[in-house]
Amino acid sequence: MSQTPYGFDAARFRAARAAAGATVPHIARTAQVTERAVSLYLAGTRTPRPAVLVLLAHAVEAEPAALCTVDRETLRHLRIFTGRSRAQVGRELGMSEATYRELENTGARGRLASSRYSPREGRWLAWEEWAAPKFATTPDRLAAAEERTRADYQTERKRRRQRQCEADPAFAARIEGLGRPGRAQRES
Structure with a gap:
């Protein structure tokens, strides 16, 4: 899990998944995580590390920032959205x-x-x-x-x-x- 809260939003992730028609196994393969981890991200009980956030976004054909709710985007957010x-x-x-x-x-x-x-x-x-x-x-x-x-x-x-x-x-x-x-x- 990420040690830095950056606004990952499970509802946005679920919406992006539905819009892309991506299955949990597809997301897991693309993001190089387990299906259980994807399920936890979808449920909102786990926050992905920044590097995984980028892969999850790619799997659902979205930008990393689109999977997050951020009121005030800071330098930390810009870095996290690149997964580095x-x-x-x-x-x-x-x-x-x-x-x-x-x-x-x-x-x-x-x-x-x-x-x-x-x-x-x-x-x-x-x-x-x-x-x-x-x-x-x-x-x-x-x-x-x-x-x-x-x-x-x-x-x-x-x-x-x-x-x-x-x-x-x-x-x-x-x-x-x-x-x-x-x-x-x-x-x-």
């Missing part, structure tokens, strides 16, 4: 798995995910241009997923800080104290 691990995507982007994990979790690109020169095209390519094919998507979709990743990270960071302030009054006082000098400068 963080290490694989990191290698393709020319960065370590740890650096890619940071990008996928925070949306912070750093210098390894900046523009690159393309000798074939004779020009510099923006991150969205050269990285989008690695995610099997468009530059606009990649940029939107990156922005959502960044926004989700900031929101979660604020939630964690709020919970910590509620649990530890001394921490809350330190945070409040750090904010005063900045406010004083802005007000003067």
